[in-house]
Amino acid sequence: MPKPDLAATRARLRKARMLRRSRRVWVSRAAWRPRLVFWAGALAIGLVSVAFAFLADEAQHAFAALRQPGGFGFAATWLLPPAGFALSAFLALTFFPNSQGSGIPQAIAARHLDEAADRGLLLSLRIAAGKIALTLLGLLCGASIGREGPTVQVGAAIMLAAGRLGGMAQARGLILAGSAAGIAAAFNTPLAGIVFAIEEMGRAYEARTNGLVLSAVVLAGLASLGLTGNYTYFGESEAAAGSAIDWVLVVACGILGGALGALFSAAALRLLRRLKRWTVGRPRARVVGAAALCGLLVAAIGWASNGATYGTGYEQARAAIEGTPLPPLFFAEKFAASLVSMVSGIPGGIFAPSLAVGAGLGSTIGLVLGAGSGLAATLGMAGYFAGVVQAPMTAFVIILEMTGNQGNVIPLMLAALLGFGTARLVSGEALYHSLSRNFVADVLRARRAEARHTGL
Incomplete structure (x- = not known):
């Protein structure tokens, strides 16, 4: 019968064409060049993140050394x-426009712009270099800022x-x-990088970007892992909710953290609008x-807190998670210093300071309830961070990975969910997305x- 032979011949021809096409894809320079450049970019994000983290720590240590009694104290x-x-604000406004603040709103805004030139106003290698330099300057001057948000803008630009x-x-x-690679490399939290990309960066997440996000996170994480080793950001925590008072702590940290x-x-949004x-x-x-x-207000708050509110707040948060209670008013002082630093407009993020505020709040709630400081600080971070960014999945995953506490999954999830729900009741505006709309409006206004100028 001729028909089956004809069908078999057609099938063999189709298979041969597919094999030839597959070989061309795998050996073609045009096909490999984008992959290699993309992978190189992801590795660069990891390397830059590690260098940025090292320099940020050195800047904070230098400021602490300068404040010692005698000399330049x-x-x-x-x-x-x-x-x-003042210097940071002047440089940002004059030489590195759109480098101000966290950097996450700029990355979100750039995803909503259609023209490459418009995106370049928010994400460029020049802005990335300025972002790093000015964030380091802020830390050298005692600002209550972090490097993680800036790493998102830097990673997106790279x-x-x-x-x-x-x-x-x-x-x-x-x-x-x-953006996902930046978060993953900054905190050494690959899962949080992916969740952050889906929940916070890409409210309209596309399935076809899965490969890009995963490969970027893996390569940036490998670069970071190769230089710093496998570590948890806040060390190891064994604290877990077991007693009835611990579950009361979960609810209190979630609700109070979300409200704060x-x-x-x-x-922050109201003050920034008035300032604008x-x-x-x-x-x-x-x-x-x-x-x-x-800057003067930050100095006054730092003096009143005996220097505890300067910088990222990493050391205080880690101490609380490891079981050392923080001063009862630390969370309020750090809250004020972080708010003033953000409103100032200098480049710098709020991720690390927010975690420190949350740890301080949880520690204080734990002292009131007579619960363990380590568990209280962890739950406070989840509730407060979810309230600030209104991204409960990111808050839960990032804190889980940073503490390495697998036995605290359900309490952390509940605290983050309560923090998110409370924040939505108190204020419906999501911080990063509200700020991103301002950047989109500024770019379109400039265009x-x-x-009009070109038409004239």
């Missing part, structure tokens, strides 16, 4: 913060540049992958003056102004 405590804040170099057209996917986190977001309206007409002088005033 008085000047470092009272003059360096306002002068450094990946976007790598994509252009490799001829990859998936700009939104590249930004998502770079929502208060931080609402206050006030600086219209004389942006440079007023922005620099406001930053100097914020319209340029179009």
Whole structure:
């Protein structure tokens, strides 16, 4: 019968064509170049993140050394913060526009822009370099900021540049992958990087970006792992909820943490809007003056707290998780210092300071209830962080990975969920996405102004 033979021949021809096409894909330079450039970008994110972390620690140690009694102690405590804040604001406004603040809103905003030139106003290698330098300057001057949010903007900028170099057209996917790789490398939390990409960065997450995100997180994580080894950000914690008072602690940390986190977001957004309206007409002088005033306030809060509120707050949070109770008012002092640092407009993130505030809040609640400090600090971080960013899955996963406590899964999930729910009741505005809309509006406004000028 001829028909089966004809069908078999067609099948063999199709198979042969597929094999030839597959061979061309695997041996073609045009096919491999984008992959190699992309992988190089992911590895670069890991290397830059490790270097950034090392320099951030050195900047904080240098500021602590300058504050020692005698010598430059008085000047470092009272003059360096306002002068450094003013210098950072001036440099950001003049030479590195759109490097201000956390960096996560810029990355989110860039995903909503269609033109490559518009995205370049928010994510470029020049802005990334300025972001790193000015964040380090802020830490050297005692600002209550972190490096993790800036690492997201830096990672997105590196990946976007790598994509252009490799001829990859998936700009939104590249930004998502770079952002996830930045979080994963900054905290050594690969799962949190992926969850952050889905929940916070990509509210409209596309399945086709799975490969980009996963491979970027893996390669950036391998680069970080090769240089720093396998570690948990806050060390190991064995604390777990077992008694009735522990579950009362879970509910208290979730609700109070979420309410305080929502208060931080609402206050930051309101103050930033007022500051933006006030600086219209004389942006440079007023922005620099406001930053100097914020630096003076940070200095005063740092002096009142005996230096506990300066920097990221990593040491205080780790001590609380390991079982050492923090001073009862530490969370309020760190809250104020972080809010003022954010409102100042200098480059710097809120991830690490938020975790420190949450740990302090949990420690205080634990003291009131007579519960263990380690468990209380961990639950406080989950509730407060979920309240600030309104991303409960990210809060739960990132804290779980940072503490390595697999026996605390359900309590952490519940605290993060309660924090998120409370924050939504107190304030419906998500901090990062509200700020990202401001950046989108600024970029579109600048493009319209340029179009009018060109038309004239």
